[in-house]
Amino acid sequence: MGFLWYLTIRIGGALATVAVGSFLIFLIMKLAPGDPALAVLGESATPETIAAYHKEFGLDEPILVQFGIWAKMVLQGDLGKSIALAGKFPIKDLLATRLPITLFIGMYGLVIAVVISLIAGTAAALRHGKLTDTVATSIAVLGISMPDFWFSYVLILAFALSLDWFPSYGFTAPGESWIGAFHSGFLPALAIAAPMAGVFARILRASLLETARREYVTAARSYGFAAPFVFVHYVFRNAVIPFVTVLGLQVRYLLGGVVIIERVFGISGMGSLMVDAAFARDYPVVQACALTFLVGVLFVNLLVDIVCALLDPRRTR
Amino acid sequence: MTMHDSNGVGRRSFLKGAAAAGGMAVVTGPMLSRVALGQTRGGTLRAALLGFGVVNTLDPQKAGLNSDFFVLNTMFNTLVKFDGNMKIVPDLAESWTNPNPTTYEFKLRKGVKFHDGNEMTSDDVKFTIERVAAEATKSPNRAKFTVIDKIETPDKYTVRFITKQPFVPLLSFFTNTTTGAQIISRKALEKMGDEAFAKAPVGTGAFKFKEWKPGEKIGFVAHKEYFEKGLPYLDAVDIPLIPEEPSGITAILGGQIDIASTAPFADVPKLQQDPNITVSKTPGLNFRFVALNIQKPPFDDVHFRRALSLATNREAIVAAALFGEGSPMWGATPPAISWAFEKKPRELCVFNPERAKAELAKSKYKAGTEASVITWGSSWWKRWTEIFVAQVNQVLGVKFTIEVTEANTAFSRFRANDIQAETTGWIARVEADEYVPECFRTGGPRNFNQYSNPEVDKLVDASRVEFDQAKRGELLKKAEDLVVEDMPCIFTMNNNAHNMWTKKVKGFVPLPSQSFGNQFPPVSLG
Numbered sequence: 001m002g003f004l005w006y007l008t009i010r011i012g013g014a015l016a017t018v019a020v021g022s023f024l025i026f027l028i029m030k031l032a033p034g035d036p037a038l039a040v041l042g043e044s045a046t047p048e049t050i051a052a053y054h055k056e057f058g059l060d061e062p063i064l065v066q067f068g069i070w071a072k073m074v075l076q077g078d079l080g081k082s083i084a085l086a087g088k089f090p091i092k093d094l095l096a097t098r099l100p101i102t103l104f105i106g107m108y109g110l111v112i113a114v115v116i117s118l119i120a121g122t123a124a125a126l127r128h129g130k131l132t133d134t135v136a137t138s139i140a141v142l143g144i145s146m147p148d149f150w151f152s153y154v155l156i157l158a159f160a161l162s163l164d165w166f167p168s169y170g171f172t173a174p175g176e177s178w179i180g181a182f183h184s185g186f187l188p189a190l191a192i193a194a195p196m197a198g199v200f201a202r203i204l205r206a207s208l209l210e211t212a213r214r215e216y217v218t219a220a221r222s223y224g225f226a227a228p229f230v231f232v233h234y235v236f237r238n239a240v241i242p243f244v245t246v247l248g249l250q251v252r253y254l255l256g257g258v259v260i261i262e263r264v265f266g267i268s269g270m271g272s273l274m275v276d277a278a279f280a281r282d283y284p285v286v287q288a289c290a291l292t293f294l295v296g297v298l299f300v301n302l303l304v305d306i307v308c309a310l311l312d313p314r315r316t317r
Numbered sequence: 318m319t320m321h322d323s324n325g326v327g328r329r330s331f332l333k334g335a336a337a338a339g340g341m342a343v344v345t346g347p348m349l350s351r352v353a354l355g356q357t358r359g360g361t362l363r364a365a366l367l368g369f370g371v372v373n374t375l376d377p378q379k380a381g382l383n384s385d386f387f388v389l390n391t392m393f394n395t396l397v398k399f400d401g402n403m404k405i406v407p408d409l410a411e412s413w414t415n416p417n418p419t420t421y422e423f424k425l426r427k428g429v430k431f432h433d434g435n436e437m438t439s440d441d442v443k444f445t446i447e448r449v450a451a452e453a454t455k456s457p458n459r460a461k462f463t464v465i466d467k468i469e470t471p472d473k474y475t476v477r478f479i480t481k482q483p484f485v486p487l488l489s490f491f492t493n494t495t496t497g498a499q500i501i502s503r504k505a506l507e508k509m510g511d512e513a514f515a516k517a518p519v520g521t522g523a524f525k526f527k528e529w530k531p532g533e534k535i536g537f538v539a540h541k542e543y544f545e546k547g548l549p550y551l552d553a554v555d556i557p558l559i560p561e562e563p564s565g566i567t568a569i570l571g572g573q574i575d576i577a578s579t580a581p582f583a584d585v586p587k588l589q590q591d592p593n594i595t596v597s598k599t600p601g602l603n604f605r606f607v608a609l610n611i612q613k614p615p616f617d618d619v620h621f622r623r624a625l626s627l628a629t630n631r632e633a634i635v636a637a638a639l640f641g642e643g644s645p646m647w648g649a650t651p652p653a654i655s656w657a658f659e660k661k662p663r664e665l666c667v668f669n670p671e672r673a674k675a676e677l678a679k680s681k682y683k684a685g686t687e688a689s690v691i692t693w694g695s696s697w698w699k700r701w702t703e704i705f706v707a708q709v710n711q712v713l714g715v716k717f718t719i720e721v722t723e724a725n726t727a728f729s730r731f732r733a734n735d736i737q738a739e740t741t742g743w744i745a746r747v748e749a750d751e752y753v754p755e756c757f758r759t760g761g762p763r764n765f766n767q768y769s770n771p772e773v774d775k776l777v778d779a780s781r782v783e784f785d786q787a788k789r790g791e792l793l794k795k796a797e798d799l800v801v802e803d804m805p806c807i808f809t810m811n812n813n814a815h816n817m818w819t820k821k822v823k824g825f826v827p828l829p830s831q832s833f834g835n836q837f838p839p840v841s842l843g
Contacts, residue, residue, distance in 0.1 A: 032726070033722075033725075033726045033729055033730065034723075034725035034726045034729050035725065035729050038725060038728055038729055038732070039371070039373075039725055040373050040374075040381060040382070041381040041457035042380075042381030042382045042383065042385075042457055042495075043381070043383075043743065043744075043763070044381055044457040044458050044460075044461075044495070044496075044762070045381060045457045045732075046457065046459070046460055046762060048452075048459075049455050049456070049457050049459065052455045053455065056455075082531070084371075084373065085371055085373070085531065085532065086371070086372070086373065086529075086531030086532060087373050087374035087375075087376075087379075087515050087516070088512060088515070088516075089516075089531050094531060094532075097530065153563065153567070156567045156571070157567075160567070160571050161567065161570055161571055164571075167571060167573055168567045168568060168570065168571025168572075168573055169559070169564055169567055169568030169571060169573040169574070170557070170568070170573050263560060263561045263564065264561060264563075264564050264567075265564075266557070266559060266564060266568065266573075268530070268532055268533040272370070272532065272560070273532060275370075276370040276371055276532055276560070279370070279723060279724065279725060280371055280725070281725055
């Protein structure tokens with residue numbers, strides 16, 4: 001019962017966050033200068049055509065009324081239509097093509113990051129203070145500090161233009177070909193993974209070292225348990241909890257922060273959709289993307305809490 | 318200045334020669350050139366729209382963005398069109414005359430088929446132009462056609478436009494430009510309705526609509542019944558949108574695209590050395606300037622404005638901001654519109670620090686005057702603004718600062734004259750009337766800072782009824798002389814227009830407007 005109550009509270013809080021968040025984003029977008037009419041009608045726009053455009057999309061209504069109309073529509077399950085980005089395309093169709101692509105690239109990058117960081121972080125911790133540690137830690141710092149657009153172009157220059165192993169631009173959606181998606185998505189996934197892997201490896205290393213100094217680990221060793229057994233059952237399992245927490249927090253980066261990488265590699269994902277929409281003042285598209293991000297992040301955070309709770313040895317023993 | 322690389326010139330003069338020798342341009346021209354260039358059939362051309370993330374509509378009469386028209390011209394034809402030398406040549410109309418100063422009469426090609434199989438007739442032309450001019454359509458280009466009083470269709474292949482008063486620029490607005498005069502199928506529109514048509518339009522172009530993935534790409538397939546026999550060579554065209562210019566470079570170098578709508582200024586010299594890439598270069602149809610709010614201090618003083626212009630070293634800006642890919646300007650009309658372009662630099666637009674200081678001495682504003690110059694976050698715009706501000710601050714001792722924002726905000730504020738100063742510009746305008754007259758005539762549609770000079774207005778009005786192009790050019794130049802004296806903005810520069818393509822691409826002829834959609838019918842891949 002305690003866990004269910006906890007879950008109810010958490011979901012209620014998440015819904016409230018979505019409502020408040022949506023309103024704030026709506027308000028900020030509307031208060032910013034600029035006009036979707038100009039993004040649509042271009043240089044030749046006349047005051048009359050701009051006024052007609054505002055009327056057509058209800059942009060001449062007071063801000064609160066506009067938000068009310070939008071919220072009512074969303075509660076009825078309709079995200080509306082694009083007003084400036086892609087002439088009146090239903091937004092749910094835009095999201096339906098963009099979201100799976102972002103999820104694919106994000107998960108691909110996350111898996112690469114986790115694999116690299118598990119190996120590097122564990123190796124660095126086990127060989128603490130030795131050359132392996134120095135090398136792994138230095139690479140991690142490099143991964144964190146490289147600007148992602150720069151690293152992306154380095155990857156393209158090396159692996160696409162010089163070695164010709166991967167395409168230099170463009171992405172094959174998983175819907176068209178899974179092999180194509182894994183192949184064309186490798187460099188962008190690696191570019192996404194690099195900074196995450198750096199963060200993860202350092203967190204894991206620190207956490208492993210800290211846990212190894214705990215009294216219960218010393219106790220386990222004193223019982224005469226083999227070192228690998230102690231590491232797996234006492235050190236690693238406890239040390240991995242902060243690692244999973246940080247992993248969950250990085251999902252924000254996966255959803256929204258990969259805009260640059262999407263642009264550089266020509267991937268039509270959610271990040272570039274939201275940026276294009278913001279520049280064109282396509283309010284309903286920005287709102288829909290923000291809503292998706294909010295729900296996504298809150299859902300993953302919830303998931304992380306549950307996973308951490310399950311990982312806690314005290315819970316499962 | 319190099320107008321074109323040697324390949325471009327060679328190919329173009331050859332095509333002309335072939336057409337002249339054949340004497341039967343329509344049918345034999347492409348056939349001859351195909352044989353001579355060894356062009357092959359088939360394949361999909363991947364033609365990237367570089368620097369654009371948005372195509373908003375595929376309905377020509379509702380479109381307003383340059384990116385919209387880049388794509389539209391692939392699927393549509395216009396009555397007449399501009400060729401690579403900025404000459405108006407036949408497209409859907411075989412010939413045209415002005416029986417009197419208020420009448421344009423076009424004789425249409427016979428047997429032109431829309432993508433839906435219907436024949437294109439004078440009724441479709443009338444319907445299209447009436448549609449763009451109708452208030453209900455809400456076209457951003459409506460004002461270009463409101464001079465038309467009525468449209469007559471005496472037979473299936475004749476269209477007559479009767480204007481309220483003589484208006485010479487009208488012919489240019491019927492071309493392959495951004496005015497929304499692309500001829501649509503009346504039957505298709507009436508059957509589909511506006512919203513469906515805007516997502517899958519029906520034209521007469523060499524390629525017909527296949528698919529549109531918003532923000533990603535638009536795909537076309539060859540129109541088998543295209544009116545130029547034997548064309549197009551290609552089976553299909555894909556137009557991917559690549560918003561980041563450096564990614565356009567990696568895409569073309571890696572073979573992911575075949576041709577691009579532009580080339581980043583900084584990369585042009587290096588690309589020209591690449592044996593696999595051709596970069597075309599021509600003075601562009603654009604006008605870059607520092608807009609000034611002449612209604613408010615400190616830019617309400619003509620001497621202060623002249624001082625700023627004289628303190629601006631345009632060559633330095635072209636060299637550093639455009640990497641030499643452009644030329645200084647001393648007026649609004651770009652060099653590509655050669656008949657209206659003043660070739661002699663106007664003194665007030667030539668860097669002269671001593672004279673600048675003398676003008677400042679006559680001004681009511683002195684050294685130390687503060688003002689903010691708006692720009693937006695794209696690299697060369699910002700660099701231009703930084704150099705301009707540094708120059709005037711150094712020469713005149715004024716204290717100008719920069720305010721960086723993003724494009725939509727900058728444009729909104731410029732339109733509303735909610736600025737002190739802003740680096741801005743107009744691009745892809747094919748008609749001389751879209752420069753001095755539209756920007757500086759009293760009440761002009763893009764005269765946002767309400768500049769007004771009755772003498773300029775008189776000259777502009779006279780130019781609009783002058784059918785002799787040379788005389789019209791002289792009138793526009795005189796008007797421009799007066800505008801430059803008043804200096805309602807700092808005329809700064811014109812940038813080159815580029816297209817780049819790989820060696821596989823044959824038969825492509827670039828336009829100064831860079832709008833490549835029209836130019837695909839004679840293109841082949843190998």
